[in-house]
Amino acid sequence: MNIARRMLGLLLVAIVPALxxxxxxxxxxxxxxxxxxxxERAFHRADTSALMAIASALTVQGKTPGTDSRHVDYYIGYAxxxxxxxxxxxxxxxxxxxxxxxxxxxxxxVAADPGFAEAQALLASxxxxxxxxxxxxxxxxxxxxxxxxxxxxxxxxxNPRITLLRAGxxxxxxxxxxxxxxxxxxxxxxAIAQFEHDTPSGPDAPTWGxxxxxxxxxxxEAAAGDVAAARRDxxxxxxxxxxxxxxxxxxxxxPASKVSPADSARPVSGER
Numbered sequence: 001m002n003i004a005r006r007m008l009g010l011l012l013v014a015i016v017p018a019l020x021x022x023x024x025x026x027x028x029x030x031x032x033x034x035x036x037x038x039x040e041r042a043f044h045r046a047d048t049s050a051l052m053a054i055a056s057a058l059t060v061q062g063k064t065p066g067t068d069s070r071h072v073d074y075y076i077g078y079a080x081x082x083x084x085x086x087x088x089x090x091x092x093x094x095x096x097x098x099x100x101x102x103x104x105x106x107x108x109x110v111a112a113d114p115g116f117a118e119a120q121a122l123l124a125s126x127x128x129x130x131x132x133x134x135x136x137x138x139x140x141x142x143x144x145x146x147x148x149x150x151x152x153x154x155x156x157x158x159n160p161r162i163t164l165l166r167a168g169x170x171x172x173x174x175x176x177x178x179x180x181x182x183x184x185x186x187x188x189x190x191a192i193a194q195f196e197h198d199t200p201s202g203p204d205a206p207t208w209g210x211x212x213x214x215x216x217x218x219x220x221e222a223a224a225g226d227v228a229a230a231r232r233d234x235x236x237x238x239x240x241x242x243x244x245x246x247x248x249x250x251x252x253x254x255p256a257s258k259v260s261p262a263d264s265a266r267p268v269s270g271e272r
Contacts, residue, residue: 188217
């Protein structure tokens with residue numbers, strides 16, 4: 001299964017990796033400061049129940065007077081975006097509901113802060129998934145995706161998550177509408193290089209995406225028949241996220257390949 005196509009009541013999440021010096025502990029309430037780590041971890045585990053619980057908890061927080069809703073809405077959007085990725089192909093109706101919630105939340109985040117570049121890029125990715133579910137929507141959402149991605153990139157040209165989402169859009173967009181899979185593979189490499197220097201801009205800032213960048217580049221390499229490169233990138237993703245279920249499955253399905261000494265010496269990070 002392609003990794004790119006790959007809750008109420010459960011508010012306890014096991015201890016998971018977080019920002020340097022920060023730990024997310026079981027029983028700790030979901031907040032914008034730990035939501036990026038929690039959502040990413042649940043997505044890697046393909047844990048739809050945990051993702052629904054996180055989205056529900058954040059929705060409650062967003063209704064609390066005095067709450068800074070910008071990041072709350074962003075993470076509601078991210079959680080539902082992750083859910084839709086897991087549900088597409090299994091339960092398209094529920095995936096569509098998740099995309100509707102993600103779109104509404106991310107529109108609120110952008111309205112609250114028109115300079116919130118990551119929210120614009122994630123909203124563009126939501127529209128891309130909507131087209132995957134309903135191709136006829138591409139007649140008007142395609143232009144909207146391009147506009148949002150262009151604005152996000154102009155606002156934050158070195159942001160790895162924006163580069164990652166742009167690469168995913170370029171990979172899956174039909175060539176007749178400007179899609180370019182070879183360009184997308186280079187962009188995945190660019191995102192990987194940018195993650196090496198990524199520093200959160202604040203305690204609530206997003207931190208997700210590095211393992212996914214390796215995984216999605218590996219998807220493209222595997223599809224192009226470059227099994228050795230795909231294997232390296234899947235393994236790099238697992239070094240960052242050992243419980244990444246989709247990567248485990250994809251790596252297990254790769255055919256055996258002979259790796260030359262030169263190949264084995266090549267780095268797994270950065271641009272190629």
